[in-house]
Amino acid sequence: EIVLTQSPATLSLSPGERATLSCRASQSISNYLAWYQQKPGQAPRLLIYDASTRATGIPARFSGSGSGTDFTLTISSLEPEDFAIYYCQQRSNWPPLTFGGGTKVEIK
Amino acid sequence: QVQLVESGGGVVQPGRSLRLSCAASGFAFSSYAMHWVRQAPGKGLEWVAVISYDGNSKYYAGSVKGRFTISRDNSRNTLYLQMNSLGTVDTAVYYCATEHREDHEARPYFQHWGQGTLVTVSS
Numbered sequence: 524e525i526v527l528t529q530s531p532a533t534l535s536l537s538p539g540e541r542a543t544l545s546c547r548a549s550q551s552i553s554n555y556l557a558w559y560q561q562k563p564g565q566a567p568r569l570l571i572y573d574a575s576t577r578a579t580g581i582p583a584r585f586s587g588s589g590s591g592t593d594f595t596l597t598i599s600s601l602e603p604e605d606f607a608i609y610y611c612q613q614r615s616n617w618p619p620l621t622f623g624g625g626t627k628v629e630i631k
Numbered sequence: 632q633v634q635l636v637e638s639g640g641g642v643v644q645p646g647r648s649l650r651l652s653c654a655a656s657g658f659a660f661s662s663y664a665m666h667w668v669r670q671a672p673g674k675g676l677e678w679v680a681v682i683s684y685d686g687n688s689k690y691y692a693g694s695v696k697g698r699f700t701i702s703r704d705n706s707r708n709t710l711y712l713q714m715n716s717l718g719t720v721d722t723a724v725y726y727c728a729t730e731h732r733e734d735h736e737a738r739p740y741f742q743h744w745g746q747g748t749l750v751t752v753s754s
Contacts, residue, residue, distance in 0.1 A: 524693075557731075557740040559676075566726055566744035567676065572733070578742070579733065610676055614739045618690040620666075620678040 525549055526611050527623035535631040542598040542607055544626045551591045552615035559597045560588055561625075563606045570609075571596065598628075606630050633657040633743040635727050640748030645718055653710040653727030653745055661685075664730040666741060667712050669723035679725070680712065681739065694720075717752045724749050729745035 526549040536542055546556065554574035559567035569578045571587035574594055584599045598605055611623040639651040653665070667679040676699050680691045680701040689701050700713040724747040731740035 559741070561676075566728075566747060568743070568744075569731065569740060569742055572731060572738060572740050574645045576733075578731075612676075612678075612740065617739060618678075618681070619692045620681075621737055622676040622678070 524619055525552060525616050527611050527613055527621055529609075529611060529623035529626045530551065531626060532624070533627045533629060535629050536601055537631045538601050538603055540601050542596075542601055542605070542628055544596040544598075544628070545606040546589075546594040546596070546611035546623050548592045548594070548613060548615075550616075552613045554590045556587075556589070556594050557612045557614070557615055558585075559610045560605075560607045561610065567610065600631055601628070633729070635729070635743060637727055637745045637748035640725065640750045642751045642753060643717055644754055645752055647717055648713070649717060649750060650710040651714065651725055651727075651748060651750070653712075653728075654665075655708045655710065655727075658729070658743075660708040663732070664737065664739070665701075665703060665710045666730065667701060667710075667730045668728055668740075668741060668744075669721075669746045670726070670747075671720075671723045674723075677746035679724075681730075682710070687740045714750070719752050722744060722750060722752045 558571040561567040575587045634656045636654045666681045682701045698716045702711045726747045728741035729743040731738045731742040
């Protein structure tokens, strides 16, 4: 089973700042990684798939990069609605499909 | 627009069974693989199971294999999750979700989600 490790667990930033979230895989997963955003009481929302492609309707301030074992989600300038929990998920070697433990982006 | 509505959650005693349903509308349900994903209170996401568009292929997380059964009725646009031998570790919000479809390709990511249904296993 591929383990995804996200860091940091919590990121405290102010609106307008740049957010950089990390996801590391326990073995190479090529570019088979997605990022999701989840707000309290809501279902997750797909942001990025295959490491760097924005899903339909996702603003350009969200970008993804990486391949192999190290991946990054960048939010170029945080909007108030971006404070949430972010999860990565791999599809390289499944079942099972696996998620990272999440990074909470909170208002500083 | 795509709509997924889960139902069937509730409080159940350990060792008992429960069946969840997910009613789909707004898309070609019978051509999409479908997933169940769960989230324990205050915890992260855990993939539970997937079923192919025609119901012929099914895969499960190790934590539920042998206890849970995923199925679908394409004539009713409905996805199911039969959960047997429930334990307290199964307490979670259960989401149904579609596979991801973009660029003429299907991928095992989760594109559309329901609002979730809470299952609480407690004596």
